[in-house]
Amino acid sequence: MEATSSRGVSQNRATEDADKDQYTVNDCPIEQVRLTVPITDDPTQPALTFRTWVLGLASCVLLAFVNQFLGYRTNPMNITSVSAQIVTLPLGKLMAATLPTRPIRVPFTSWSFSLNPGPFSMKEHVLITIFASSGSGGVYAISIITIVKAFYHRSIHPVAAFLLALSTQMLGYGWAGIFRKFLVDSPYMWWPGNLVLVSLFRAFHEKEKRPKGGNTRLQFFFLVFAASFAYYIVPGYLFQALSAISIFCLIWKDSVTAQQIGSGMKGLGVGSFALDWNTVAGFLGSPLAVPGFAILNTLAGSVLHLYVVIPLAYWSNMYDAKKFPLISSHTFDSTGATYNVNRILNTKTFDIDMDSYNNYSKTYLSITFAFDYGLSFATLTSTISHVVLFHGGMILQMWKKTTSAMKSQLGDVHTRIMKRNYEQVPEWWFLSILILMAMMAFVACEGFGQELQLPWWGILLSLAMAALFTLPLGVIEATTNMRSGLSVITELVIGYIYPGKPLANVAFKIYGSMSMSQALTFLGDFKLGHYMKIPPKSMFIVQLVGTVVSSCVHFVTAWWVLTSIDNICDEALLPKGSPWTCPGDDVFYQASIIWGVVGPKRMFTKDGIYPGMNWFFLFGLLAPIPVWLLSRRFPSHPWIKLITLPIITAGASYIPPARSVNYITWGVVGIFFNFYVYRNFKAWWARHTYILSAALDAGVAFMGLLLYFALQSNGVFGPTWWGLDNDHCPLARCPTYPGVYAKGCPAMELP
Template sequence: MEDSEDRSDTTHDDSEEINDSPIEQVRLTVPITDDPSQPALTFRTWVLGLLSCIVLAFVNQFFSYRTNPLFISPLSAQILSLPLGKLMAATLPGKQIRVPLTRWSFSMNPGPFNLKEHVLITIFAGSGSSGVYAIGIITIVKAFYHRSIHPLAAYLLALTSQMIGFGWAGVFRKFLVDSPYMWWPANLVQVSLFRAFHEKQRRPKAGITRLQFFFLIFATSFAYYTIPGYFFHSISAISFVCLIWKNSITAQQIGSGMSGLGLGSFGLDWNTVAGFLGSPLAIPGFVIVNILVGFCLFLYVVVPIAYWTNAYEAKKFPLFSSHTFDSTGANYNVTRVLNHANFNIDMDQYNSYSKLYLSVLFALTYGLSFAILTATISHVCLFHGKTIYQMWKKTTDQLKARHFADVHTRIMKKNYEQVPERWFISILIIMGGLALFACQGFGGQLQLPWWGVLFSFAIAFVFTLPLGVIQATTNMRTGLNVITELIIGYIYPGKPLANVVFKTYGDSSMAHALAFVSDFKLGHYMKIPPKSMFIVQLAGTVVASLVYYGAAWWLLTTVENICDPSLLSEGSPWTCPWDDVFYNASIIWGVIGPKRMFTKDGIYPQMNWFFLIGLLAPVPVWILSHKFPNQKWIPLINMPIIFSGAGGLLPAKSVNYIMWGIVGIFFNLYVYRRFKGWWARHTYILSAALDAGVAFTGVLLFFALQSYDIHGPTWWGLEAGDHCSLAKCPTAPGVLAPEGCPTFF
């Protein structure tokens, strides 16, 4: 989540800015020229774009099941496609090739590789890197609940949850794309990068080009990752406290970077840094500071107080766990409360068994998710409400006049044929029908009734525009996952798959709609023909959905005991940390339901106070920022980001946050201030090269060795954890301790 400063001073009267944008940041970044003769959707675009989409989709899904996941951003493809495109332009023949049985013809080499091709290739790559949320449902069904799901139902779920967003994007594009006041701040970074890539580069004196720097770091990262990825897994998380106090539960709870507070813990693996939280090199310094403040307050103040005062019987359970438990401290046996025939809760069995318990850290993390929601609303209203209202009023005024004053919209309307509204509506109708078929057909395996599907669509439709306006003007992103699972959890409790499917259609479709709209705005700035942009987004989404689904199904059916650490062989990385949290969330919100968790019928009704805490938290910051307007650091205190600072804990671990923060502060505060020229030239490329090196090595190790169950030499350092086994032990007397843990009396 990123914030931006109050933009109330960045707009100007439309009559003054008739030949440019009314937004100052756009005027300073986006060129007002266009060459409509430049080819965009070329043979090179299709080849490099589809290749980028397929590779990123496969690699990101492949790594999502591993102990330290890795996300490869489109930046890698954005960097690599430039020299490859130029190579194709220099070597491919320019002769026209006729498509058999049609009047169509094309050239493999229509001229120099240009910026418009580069943008479309990056959009393709973005489709491949964006992920498919519905794959988590397929994973928990097969790997955690150990039930079957029809392959076609699974694929339709994956495809429709992505494509429904096209419909919402088409409906709202005139508000969120055509309006110059919906300026999408994050896109300006992309515009700057594209302009930098296509400027003529001069080799610095006694230096190297950006491309040479990329390949140098890539080769280093590629070679180095063989150490943490194969020979020495333990180097990913080293906890000195555990190596010194080998028999102390408390010491290991404090020192473990994987199962505790992580004091004194660190990792020598880029995957530890970027695996869960993404690369810190692309995050502004003030955002990193806010996240670390939230992380430290939560993990080093709130959680220890709650645990060592035994709040919610915390000592019965591990300090740091995303699992669910019963009243005895054992893992919650969900099969005891689920009716096997119809896969919903059996209330008689539930009442005779136990209420659901969480580790205190997991419970408080849900409290944070409540606070993030209300804090975002409060922060946006206080700090950006006036600006949003002004920009929205200007947008509606210009819509009524059927005229937008900025030059970018006029160029796009004049030079290019627009995408017909019926294209979007057709996709919405077709995908809506397929979604209903997926949920109602196949014996009702997905559990969600027809009215639940339509209700989830209605939620996505209602929230897309207001949340889109907030993101387009402030760069603040808000999801609907908590709201959707809360709503369906109350309305339709006891059905785990219905809950996660409803959440997927309600939250994921809206998120994809805003991603499509954001890409359309990038194309708007870069003067990409709208129909070419639409075709690339459509093709990229279909291909990415198929690749994500295929990669997941392949791994789920070929990797023995995937997602079950207790049965995996030593050194196996297939522990599925994201899906473990997703599975337990389906138990909390779906099987048990929020009524039996967060009201007087459950254990954690006090978590609801976090809604009020989040709502009020931005108010003191807003008051101080107005009382002391000369203190520029006060508005940088962002309460939604602070609350979300620890929101990634579970599945992320403390060592991930510690290393992410160290690297982020070093590069985006120290290097940025002391060596700004180097930072501007190399930081993003460094991030992409490190990611790419780890990804290529990880995939190579799997196909060459790990697919044959060869996980490295058997020795002390092969353990994927940090040798802090006691950190997972409960400390309450009388609890049946897991194997390897002492029993307290």
């Protein structure tokens, strides 16, 4: 595809020919980048236009609203920016064909602009997609607002809540500005994930003829979207049982064990399946966009976890597992009852009352939830070990080249084009945002009666951790496409330093982990703009405005949903068939009890029930070593290097809130498309797979919204019949320890 005029191409190639002495080839030293990213640019091509603002802001607002709205449902759906990327292409071309071209002068100034500066450009399309990704990314801090209002049933000042949401999203700009010289300008920091987007943009802007007897990509998108939209009324309203069909439960209706084995929602999911795309992509994302080797690694981890480790641990009654449900994200006391956190909380100070705790019970978890934390520990250390063993030499080599290139002010062809053609974003822009957002964080946490409990030193410590980890984790992601989070580390640190404070724990976690995560997201977007030759200031403005707008929309949507739906997130009080069960926020709430109220010392040391989970740190650290040794011993077998322990250990760590039926359907669909279709119909796969994924997601999302506003907001959740309930496994949640009784469960007789 030619992205520029022939004159622009010839001028740029002539200029670049003069720089061939800097590299063996006049391009990037990374082969994958050379094969994917064009080395041409037309600086006159429009970027931040009226069309960009209209379509970009509309995409940002719509995706932020939809994703926050759907995030509270039993099967949450995240609509990615790819949907907006596809839909806005014909809209942009339509605006280019219909809007007037006459310049519009701003009164009392010499400045003017045009509603239609010419053909819809790829640069406009990139900026619109960045707007959309700001809306689709989510605001993790909203979970704090949710657990305060819906789980702890306390009030939080809306201004404090908004400042919390905005500051956690914006702090990452500071770290991004500090480290962009190394993580964006360096040709050796190549951000592999961006190459998919570059390929997609190039495919969309190539001239495409409709195949004989077939459809263009856009026609295919709208056909699938219409089918997905129309079909979802069946599993979403008329026949909700299609979201999880468990054969064992239909056969053995009175057997607790059979339902524990067969339930796709509360059990191991043997014989369970679904006919609902929302179940397939609800927690793990669309499997169509996941590489085949990653699918196999994830499934290997989930199979070992669900069908080997968990059954052995549960039926051997490890950690009194039979007193509790097989799979649950709740916390329990020693009698098997749901842990009554109000019994150990001081109502005035909202922290732990140690006398009440000592007179009540230690905190217990379902065996699956306990091992989830073990897997999280293993994932943390295995990521470090895997990256050091398999990518350490490459990262060190690239880092040396990066620092050398930075000292000599050299770069690849893309860096030279960007520095020659565009004005860079001043450093003080980033630092100003960092200082302003830090002040906002102090106001949110220290003001408003210290509702968030986190003191000023906690904010500084969380930001110091984010600053410390941004560069090394950024190098890892920029070279391996693997991102490690800081949630576990931050929970551990503040849990030991400042125990008994649930909101302080989650606020510290979010300020530490999200500012780092947002920094890497911003840097990844900057690298995409680097490859697509987007003016840096235009990219900065779009990211900044998109982040502010999406934070506002996420906050307003969450506040509206939490205050307008009765008993939201309380499954016991919700009407039958209601989808507002908040599985993700339920896990976040339980984490605030485990790490905040009770604290890691009273959970994962000899003072608690689960000190054995600490062995997972060592397991994760050592597990990649045998794979690495085998890969070196048998270099002729490249598949060995595809065994990725961090993906395996993280494989089933999403259960809960994800369910076994989500993994089963996700794996089946992923294997079918990324192995069978990929190998036998590669041309079709390359042309349609990503578009199919986006269309299916969009159809479910828009029908979900229509169902809510037309029916569910009026208390109508579906026709009352057998098909209203999914799974039909009510006994799967029952304990099996003699003498422990739960409502709706058969009593197990004492021996």
